Amino acid sequence: MGESGVTVDSSKVILSIKNLVKTYPNGVQALKGVSFDVREGEFLVIIGLSGSGKSTLLRCLNRLHDPTSGSILFDHGKEDIAQVKGAGVRRIRQQIGMIFQHFNLVPRFSVLKNVLLGRLAYTPIWKSLLGWFSEADRKKAIEHLSLVGIAEKAHLRADNLSGGQQQRVAIARVLSQNPKIILADEPVASLDPATCHTVMEYLKKVNEELKITIVCNLHFLSLVRQYATRVIALKEGEIIYEGSPQDIDEQWFARIYGEGAKEVHVN
Amino acid sequence: MVIDQYRFRRLLFDSLNFAFVVMVALILFQAPEEEQILRDMKFYALLWGGLMVIGALISELFLKFRIVTLGELTFSPPSRKHLRSQHNLFYTFWGWQFIISLILTLWIGCLITKADLWELLDERGIRGAIHLFYALFDPNWQILPQAIVNVIVTIFMAFIATAFAIPVAFILSFFCAKNIMKHPVAFVIYLTLRTLFNFIRSIEALIWAIIFSVWVGIGPFAGMMALMIHSIASLAKQYSEMVESVGEGPIEGVQSTGASFLQTIWFAIVPQVILPYISFTVYRWDTNVRMATIIGFVGGGGIGTMLIKYQGQAMWNEVGTIVIVIAVVVWAMDQASALIRDALK
């Protein structure tokens, strides 16, 4: 597998996944022993047909799902995410944030309150239940909203925003967590092509300016070429390609997406 | 021979229907005395069982000949829906099965409830009723202050019962929601609470009032306790159904920030269910006011107890006053609750 064109320092591994297996209670083996490294500061994109296990993989990384076996070493091997329990899981989730295809905001809350939810792990339970977030948290939240260009919508209800705007709120929320890594599960799959690029640009900005590592599931290869620094392709729960986006030629394309598949461009 | 869900339901339906029809026909034909039935109960039970077996056999046999019975019509699996023909009701077997069952049920029903047109048209009876109506529409306003005081007791009884039930039901509702109680231990708690609440709800508030009037003595407190117990069970069920129907998205979203269990419930679930909660609660209060009146009949205090007192003495003018007060209050509560629930939509 080719690895040319990768600019990130490969010595700095932030996540090291070894032999990750996930079998769902209904018997579906969604991941069949996946091993790879995530490097600090990279924009790693995971591609593959739907059902290939991309979402499952991301959800194992922040323990929204429990892996069946294997290890996920985090923080230079100090911690195995696959093994942590209870409060440890919540600490992992705080450090490895996530954004979703359907944004997963709380629809009835204001934009600002949604962003403040990113501070829950930092706020004592009784304070958070009373809605007492610190002044510093509020200021930061507004800053993060400005970063994604929607500070002026802070007091609108989240469900009054368009899809693209909601996804930007979700980015602001994940930034409030002050995460080391952001997982993005098809963040633009339910957006129209124009908005799609806006959101991807903000993710790129977060990656380049704030130096936050990003692991992102994507559907369209054209987007992958534009934004990824490195690519992993999954097929039926196994990694079949790992390398630079530029090296995915027609042959690889056919192997990843199946013979007869045609590349679609988002412009 | 597999007994799947469809087959079981069809067989049960057809055999019950057959046993019922034959039994009713038998009783209508023989017209046995009540004592006779009581004495021969064992015989009738055996007969019933035998008839059910025959009914099941007939149902199977008919299916073999592709004759659609009522049980088949109602419970057939999707794969056999095509057997239902588009024929006119009178050209189908199930049509006649339905008509005969209906006629026999109505007939025996009238016999059992002793429905009697002559009784209804009896001159002396009618005169009595007219006298009562006159009295009802000629209320004795002297007791109005007393009635108002009592109806206020009833309203507060319903209010306190609802108010105390809200926090209990609110907290317990999360323990009765399948989507939260996934863990094996949690699931046991879930099942236990569900069963308990189903049990409590299956006992009418009226019965609870009788139990509590023995326990804490006749009066508003007994009525309040009865309503509260019933409200907790009902609200917890309705609340938990709301919790079960919330979107997974916000839950995952909040969880992904590293929020704790309580924070997830508070920030991802509560905002999604709060409006329906309020709506259910207002409706429950409204229902409780009506129930509180009835509960007064058996010693729950308030306007109901007052009503039953005057009714016992055949003081119809006073009863008239009380009925009017109750009607006005129930109507007002109904309107208010409808307006509030409408505003919450």
Ligand SMILES: Nc1ncnc2c1ncn2[C@@H]1O[C@H](COP(=O)(O)OP(=O)(O)O)[C@@H](O)[C@H]1O
């Ligand atoms: N909660 C679940 N329970 C059972 N099977 C699941 C669940 N989630 C996903 N799967 C199965 O796991 C496989 C991988 O799914 P997923 O990770 O969602 O793939 P992708 O995100 O690449 O479309 C699929 O076969 C899917 O049907």
Ligand SMILES: [Mg+2]
């Ligand atoms: Mg997916």
